[in-house]
Amino acid sequence: MRVKVVCVGGGPAGLYLSILMKRQDPAHDVTVLERDPAGATYGWGVTYWGGLLDRLRAGDPESAHAVEAASVRWRDGVAHVGDRTARHTGDEGFGIGRHRLLDVLADRARSLGVRVEHGRPVSGPADLPAADLVVAADGVHSALRERHADRFGTEAAVGRNLYVWLGTTKVLDAFTFSFAETPHGWIWCYAYRHDADRSTCVVECPPETWTGLGLDRMSQEDGLALLEGLFARLLDGHRLTGRAHADGTAPWRTFRTLTNRTWSYGDLVLMGDAAHTTHYSIGAGTTLALEDALALAGALRDVPGRAAALAAYERERKRALLSAQSAARHSARWYEDLPRYIGLEPGRMFALLGQRHSPLLPYVxxxxxxxxxxxxxxxxxxxxxxxxxxxxxxxxxxxxxx
Structure with a gap:
């Protein structure tokens, strides 16, 4: 049966769902509405692991091939603690620039007949065309979800540490952690290559370090210069880049872990960060969003009745998210408790960094x-x-x- 679907949000979740729906039935009428202009997106690069590629190949081999071809790979993990270093070889990981990922998915969606419209903000029903199903894939600050927050049972828990997404032209050969000690406490970054000549750096620190260093008062330019000095060994002479607020300050923020009691209300269903978030330190946000799209498309195809399909989608994804959400909570706590581990020999600290998802580690x-x-x-x-x-x-x- 022909279905008219509107996806609000042109991120990975919305674009990939549109691809899957058109592959299921070319007669489906599918539109993606994105508030930002084409090419305007936040972030630098995203990470994923090989298992995601297998699931993407099952959903749409053509876009999976394009995503893999645009990705870079690594196997090693490196931890710099002051002037000490540990290296570990593990499973193969992938990085891809967020711009490139969205371009790949948007091109594939358009080739299948999806309308992808940029510069189309949606704050309520008046901004939407008529549709059988509206998919809120508009992120953690979803305007559509917030209009019915009481119905969805939206809750958000705010983390303690502050973080900022940055980029660099330093090309890293491994997923790299770098920990720098300052007179005001520790500051660290997670860094990984996401294309041929650029890497992503996510810098994090506790609030006392942030204010002690003056990062709460500095301009973006001065803050980047300070961080370049702190992470000089990692950067090896390369510069950091960032996106400043309109007033010139850096976009430091605290992480919001968002959950919803239910994911659908009438003809509106949540997907990706609009439905759930997991701490960035486990690098699963994009993977979980794409898996949401696979599950929603599969339920709409296989389960008779719209309401039953949406309920089945929610049950499947909530079950699947339990382990990721637990891992994210413990991972965030590990970094918040960093002084507990930082004095270990680097190889041992790196081993416990790899065990940070364990619910026992904080108590032993x-x-x-x-x-x-x-x-x-x-x-x-x-x-x-x-x-x-x-x-x-x-x-x-x-x-x-x-």
């Missing part, structure tokens, strides 16, 4: 947790070896070595 002394984790890892290797050898060889191994 860090050195003890490190040794327990190492011991558990050795036991896991032994168990896998025994499974590989088979029961008889495993018993002989156990008898020989106790």
């Amino acid at each position: 002394p860090p050195r003890l947790y490190y040794h327990l984790d190492r011991a558990a890892g050795r036991l896991g290797v032994l168990r896998r070896l025994k499974r590989g050898l088979g029961p008889r060889a495993a018993r002989a191994l156990q008898a020989r070595h106790g």
